[in-house]
Amino acid sequence: MRQTLIYCLLSIPILVMAGWFYLDKRNVKKRKWKRITLQAQPLPAEYLHILQAEFPLYSRLPDELQQKLAGHIQVFLDEKDILGRGGFEITNTVRVLIAAQACTLILNRPGNYYPGFRSILVYPETYVANSTHRDGMLQVTATSTRAGESWQRGPVILAWDHVLQGARDSRDGHNVVMHEFAHKLDEENAAMDGLPLLPTAGQYKQWSEVLSAEFGIQQQKLADGDEDVIDSYGATSPAEFFAVVTETFFEKPYQLEHHHPQLYAQFKQCYLLDPKDWCDIKHPR
Ligand SMILES: [Zn+2]
Structure with missing residues (x-):
């Protein structure tokens, strides 16, 4: 009797978890269909x-x-x-x-x-x-x-x-x-650190190498007072660098690619598109 009671008590959290997973799965499915x-x-x-x-x-x-x-x-x-x-x-x-x-x-x-x-x-x-x-x-x-x-x-x-x-x-x-x-x-x-989710696991190493090097260049340019196609606010932190380069990538793609080809290639892979395809200003300034 005592053993049966213990099994019953143990099974309650398992049933609650199973119910939660079921409902969560159902909600994900419902949301997916609504989106479609x-x-x-x-x-x-x-x-x-x-x-x-x-x-x-x-x-x-x-x-x-x-x-x-x-x-x-x-x-x-x-x-x-x-x-x-x-x-x-x-x-x-x-x-x-x-x-x-x-x-x-x-x-x-x-x-x-x-x-x-x-x-x-x-x-x-x-x-x-x-x-x-x-x-x-x-x-x-x-x-x-x-x-x-x-x-x-x-x-x-x-x-x-x-x-x-x-x-x-x-x-x-x-x-x-x-x-x-x-x-x-x-x-x-999780962290807001300039590292978004990337489409494939193999991209993270190169992303970190290129972004770290480019962020360092921007910090040096800010210290020297040098201008760049990337707004100097991007040099304030890796998170701001990602956000500012995103603006530049979508709005000045030719200029960004001309001055920072490796960075541009990383952002193309991150966003899975190339804004040059619809940009009507073809020449870097
Ligand atoms: Zn910001």
């Missing part, structure tokens, strides 16, 4: 007009990638909450332009649509944020103006004026949405 359904739906005409009017990169994409982006946008908008802050009203233009720029990064990546967070907070323009850090015994609070930020396992925060500027000008090398969502890709394998 959403990806196959035609983009609403209003969304298409917004892309054509405000996001010129969309019109330059090859047909196959345009269709993929349209599908990704619909899944993204279904899975993320885009919320206004500072009295900002969220319209379909806001939703579509954030989704389109974020999903450009995952056009060809076997994707999970930026897991681990749900909320995107949007201020009307550059906003003021406080941050605290310790300096020895002191706790120091610093105030800075920001165009965007990405909290690890937390929300993405964006300033709409920069989001719109980034959508309209896809050649200046600056894109706050791509920058913040590059941070989100970076954190998919």
